[in-house]
Amino acid sequence: MPRIERLLPLLLALLPAAPSLATPAALPAVPVAQTGTATPGPDPRAHWPALDPARQRELRARYAAWRALPESERQRVRRAAADMAALPPAEREALRNRFVALDRLHRDGWRLGPQLGAHYPKLQPLLGYLPEHQRAPMLALLYQLDATQLAQLGVLSQRTPPQERDALRERLLALPPAQRADWLRQSTESR
Incomplete structure (x- = not known):
């Protein structure tokens, strides 16, 4: 594709x-002054x-x-x-x-971006009802994962019952970055 x-x-x-x-x-025509610099165009905030x-x-x-x-x-x-x-x-x-x-x-x-957007349908159960205090740390963590790890987390997200998703997020957030890949692989294999 x-x-x-x-x-x-x-x-x-x-x-x-x-x-x-x-x-x-898509931009409005902006006249160029004799100095060769563009003059300001219409202010898009005017339509707000x-x-x-x-x-x-x-x-x-x-x-x-x-x-x-x-x-x-x-x-x-x-x-x-x-x-x-x-x-x-x-x-x-x-x-x-x-x-x-x-x-x-x-x-x-x-x-959420190209990488997370492609994985979002499978990650949604885990991220759809994310508590506000976990939003920034979880997104930062997700941006650090590679495609394989995101796919593994997607599998976990799909297989984890709703009542256990909070615990899954907390465990993932508590893991040191060096242990995440192994934990994701082992968790995916055991579910």
Whole structure:
């Protein structure tokens, strides 16, 4: 699957809130002064009051998700955005339609970045009802895991009964980083 198709859900989950990802065609024309520097264009915040509160919340959530991504994940998104901008309009629209057809839960999972977004459907039982005090430490931990470890955690997440997921998260968070890979492998084999 081409890179753009793997990252499309993330792009569509974040792009409207990440102005730095906008393609030149999507930006308003900005006149260039005689000095050769661009003059400020229309202020996008001017339209903010006209948006309904639900749309404002959505855009805030997207922007917060973008800001929370590690820089390496942002770079992957920027490259994919450039690839997407180069596609013919019909192909971009077809990809957008595929994204819209996804369950909202999975669309929102892509806000966690390319790596976590790809694993989110299986991680959701573990992360879907994450207590606020565990959110930042758990996300930091997840960004440290490789694809194999994320897949193993996805298996654990699926196999762990709801009443045991809190204990699973606490155990995972308490593990020293050097022991996580072995623990994930052993836990996956024993379940």
